[in-house]
Amino acid sequence: xxxxxxxxxxxxxxxxxxxxxxxxxxxxxxxxxxxxxxxxxxxxxxxxxxxxxxxxxxxxxxxxxxxxxxxxxxxxxxxxxxxxxxxxxxxxxxxxxxxxxxxxxxxxxxxxxxxxxxxxxxxxxxxxxxxxxxxxxxxxxxxxxxxxxxxxxxxxxxxxxxxxxxxxxxxxxxxxxxxxxxxxxxxxxxxxxxxxxxxxxxxxxxxxxxxxxxxxxxxxxxxxxxxxxxxxxxxxxxxxxxxxxxxxxxxxxxxxxxxxxxxxxxxxxxxxxxxxxxxxxxxxxxxxxxxxxxxxxxxxxxxxxxxxxxxxxxxxxxxxxxxxxxxxxxxxxxxxxxxxxxxxxxxxxxxxxxxxxxxxxxxxxxxxxxxxxxxxxxxxxxxxxxxxxxxxxxxxxxxxxxxxxxxxxxxxxxxxxxxxxxxxxxxxxxxxxxxxxxxxxxxxxxxxxxxxxxxxxxxxxxxxxxxxxxxxxxxxxxxxxxxxxxxxxxxxxxxxxxxxxxxxxxxxxxxxxxxxxxxxxxxxxxxxxxxxxxxxxxxxxxxxxxxxxxxxxxxxxxxxxxxxxxxxxxxxxxxxxxxxxxxxxxxxxxxxxxxxxxxxxxxxxxxxxxxxxxxxxxxxxxxxxxxxxxxxxxxxxxxxxxxxxxxxxxxxxxxx
RNA sequence: GCCGAGUUAGCUCAGUGGUAGAGCAACCGCCUUGUAAGCGGUAGGUCGUGGGUUCAAUCCCCACACUCGGCUCCA
Numbered sequence: 001x002x003x004x005x006x007x008x009x010x011x012x013x014x015x016x017x018x019x020x021x022x023x024x025x026x027x028x029x030x031x032x033x034x035x036x037x038x039x040x041x042x043x044x045x046x047x048x049x050x051x052x053x054x055x056x057x058x059x060x061x062x063x064x065x066x067x068x069x070x071x072x073x074x075x076x077x078x079x080x081x082x083x084x085x086x087x088x089x090x091x092x093x094x095x096x097x098x099x100x101x102x103x104x105x106x107x108x109x110x111x112x113x114x115x116x117x118x119x120x121x122x123x124x125x126x127x128x129x130x131x132x133x134x135x136x137x138x139x140x141x142x143x144x145x146x147x148x149x150x151x152x153x154x155x156x157x158x159x160x161x162x163x164x165x166x167x168x169x170x171x172x173x174x175x176x177x178x179x180x181x182x183x184x185x186x187x188x189x190x191x192x193x194x195x196x197x198x199x200x201x202x203x204x205x206x207x208x209x210x211x212x213x214x215x216x217x218x219x220x221x222x223x224x225x226x227x228x229x230x231x232x233x234x235x236x237x238x239x240x241x242x243x244x245x246x247x248x249x250x251x252x253x254x255x256x257x258x259x260x261x262x263x264x265x266x267x268x269x270x271x272x273x274x275x276x277x278x279x280x281x282x283x284x285x286x287x288x289x290x291x292x293x294x295x296x297x298x299x300x301x302x303x304x305x306x307x308x309x310x311x312x313x314x315x316x317x318x319x320x321x322x323x324x325x326x327x328x329x330x331x332x333x334x335x336x337x338x339x340x341x342x343x344x345x346x347x348x349x350x351x352x353x354x355x356x357x358x359x360x361x362x363x364x365x366x367x368x369x370x371x372x373x374x375x376x377x378x379x380x381x382x383x384x385x386x387x388x389x390x391x392x393x394x395x396x397x398x399x400x401x402x403x404x405x406x407x408x409x410x411x412x413x414x415x416x417x418x419x420x421x422x423x424x425x426x427x428x429x430x431x432x433x434x435x436x437x438x439x440x441x442x443x444x445x446x447x448x449x450x451x452x453x454x455x456x457x458x459x460x461x462x463x464x465x466x467x468x469x470x471x472x473x474x475x476x477x478x479x480x481x482x483x484x485x486x487x488x489x490x491x492x493x494x495x496x497x498x499x500x501x502x503x504x505x506x507x508x509x510x511x512x513x514x515x516x517x518x519x520x521x522x523x524x525x526x527x528x529x530x531x532x533x534x535x536x537x538x539x540x541x542x543x544x545x546x547x548x549x550x551x552x553x554x555x556x557x558x559x560x561x562x563x564x565x566x567x568x569x570x571x572x573x574x575x576x577x578x579x580x581x582x583x584x585x586x587x588x589x590x591x592x593x594x595x596x597x598x599x600x601x602x603x604x605x606x607x608x609x610x611x612x613x614x615x616x617x618x619x620x621x622x623x624x625x626x627x628x629x630x631x632x633x634x635x636x637x638x639x640x641x642x643x644x645x646x647x648x649x650x651x652x653x654x655x656x
Numbered sequence: 657g658c659c660g661a662g663u664u665a666g667c668u669c670a671g672u673g674g675u676a677g678a679g680c681a682a683c684c685g686c687c688u689u690g691u692a693a694g695c696g697g698u699a700g701g702u703c704g705u706g707g708g709u710u711c712a713a714u715c716c717c718c719a720c721a722c723u724c725g726g727c728u729c730c731a
Binding site for chain 2: 105115116117118214215216217218219220223224225226229230231232234260264265271272273274276277324325328329331332333348349351380382383384385386387388392444478479480502529563565566567568592594595596597598599600601602603604605611613614615616617618625627633635
């Protein structure tokens with residue numbers, strides 16, 4: 001038998017008999033790898049371990065503890081889920097089941113419109129474990145469209161996917177199922193279960209097992225809300241029991257940070273039913289944090305040469321006709337209010353009003369860039385099922401600015417805005433930023449191609465000049481222009497979209513905005529929409545989760561709590577409180593009605609940055625015992641020293 | 657808006673076709689406390705709202721509101 005040679009990732013080559021499989025390559029490297037490998041790549045293309053390699057191929061093996069490996073595990077586990085469901089629910093239809101971040105899902109339609117219950121999930125999971133224990137191989141084969149249609153007769157969703165392959169329209173989720181090309185690949189696990197799939201898959205179900213079914217939810221077939229609603233089962237799968245456990249622990253930790261839970265526990269705000277969905281009331285402790293955030297924002301805008309404006313919450317429908325909002329987004333606006341002199345709407349955005357301010361008198365090029373800033377409260381009629389705590393809300397306040405500038409100023413303005421955004425967000429403890437450029441969706445946009453191109457180029461140029469890397473989201477722009485969205489990573493690595501910088505050639509045209517140039521001629525300004533927090537409410541929610549409720553000292557609702565050890569120390573405690581309050585700090589006292597340990601615990605649960613304990617020693621020496629959040633207790637600190645420490649703590653986090 | 661699950665004391669949650677319970681919190685006592693829950697007592701609920709079934713509904717049915725998990729949407 002002739003020998004072939006394959007190239008390994010480390011640059012070495014290995015000689016094997018012709019017709020060897022990827023698994024044989026793994027085995028030739030070592031028995032441990034042969035056991036750990038679940039798939040591989042041949043010349044960069046993903047492949048099953050059973051694939052044969054050819055002379056000169058570059059090959060690599062994929063183990064379960066890599067991102068690619070986990071992806072395969074999850075996809076294979078999704079197949080096991082489908083098999084279990086088809087066995088337990090005769091007549092069930094299955095549609096698609098991809099791997100997703102941390103897990104997988106599979107969509108089904110049950111006979112008679114039945115839905116899955118929690119108990120069903122346990123039964124399905126048990127059946128899945130049987131399938132894993134049965135050590136079923138994943139056997140790949142390729143068929144043509146007609147063979148595929150007969151193989152999946154009685155499975156309308158599968159047949160629809162296959163038909164789309166015939167029509168050459170397979171893409172996205174379909175491609176995951178069938179791959180590209182004329183032939184269709186299928187994977188068979190047993191006599192009664194075969195699924196469309198591009199693969200690759202683990203060689204056998206015994207490579208799986210560290211999974212859990214998480215929840216069941218409705219999902220539209222092909223994501224089309226006019227199409228049928230399927231039943232989606234979500235699961236998670238990992239390479240080891242430990243990795244699975246760690247994932248579940250991470251979920252628990254994230255749940256503890258849930259801003260809705262923290263908002264209630266820390267008495268920050270609430271969503272009274274009487275108020276209506278998606279509307280919040282801010283309690284004193286939430287309101288002070290919000291005020292500090294807003295104060296900081298105002299300070300930075302003032303320093304950044306922005307001009308403050310105020311505009312009303314209501315406007316005549318004519319305004320939103322002019323702006324185009326009624327044309328494009330009437331569905332997202334609160335319904336009209338009929339009044340004797342016309343129809344009024346709650347404002348969904350501040351920009352039309354800022355345009356009116358620009359237009360209120362003649363403008364000179366010497367005034368540009370003109371930066372109008374407002375903490376402007378807007379109302380959007382978000383659909384009932386989309387509301388989500390502070391993150392998706394119907395009444396909210398934008399730290400909104402509209403910048404009017406000349407075409408020549410555009411690039412500089414955007415470049416400096418990028419600095420401004422990053423600088424402000426850093427003050428709130430964010431360090432990781434990701435930039436996205438959203439481009440035009442021809443179906444949902446106003447304005448000419450030329451204008452859009454110009455705006456898109458300006459945004460690209462600015463990011464290139466600034467040296468930030470960015471991703472492009474095709475067709476994700478607002479109707480009036482392309483935008484840069486800025487995502488941040490929070491303390492536990494979750495991604496949040498916060499800031500936005502949007503280029504708009506459209507509104508200046510609609511409002512016929514003009515300035516007088518140095519040539520004495522009238523010109524049309526360009527407009528930038530931008531928000532840093534986005535929505536103050538949403539940003540507050542993100543901050544709550546980011547800090548897990550433990551606001552840094554400069555933002556904490558209560559910065560210091562003074563605890564007299566016993567009633568005899570109350571007077572001294574009051575003196576300490578008075579001194580701190582006089583210094584401008586937010587301080588309170590917990591009287592000696594309860595035992596000290598109890599009061600310390602309460603303060604810790606409230607996540608107060610500093611707990612000061614004062615007793616006999618302190619009264620005698622003019623000191624305090626300092627118990628900082630997350631730090632070591634220190635006795636006998638002079639009040640002056642503590643104030644100094646507090647001042648530097650507050651300053652460190654808030655100064656630029 | 658769609659699919660599913662929920663809504664019981666301020667909070668977290670038990671519970672039953674015969675008008676309700678715990679822990680924490682609150683309040684009142686006792687304790688006089690040195691770094692994460694001292695002890696005892698009291699009060700607190702039209703069981704989300706409105707209809708219906710029933711001798712009887714917090715429980716079963718319907719509608720609505722709100723919440724949660726997704727889907728869709730997000731200027």
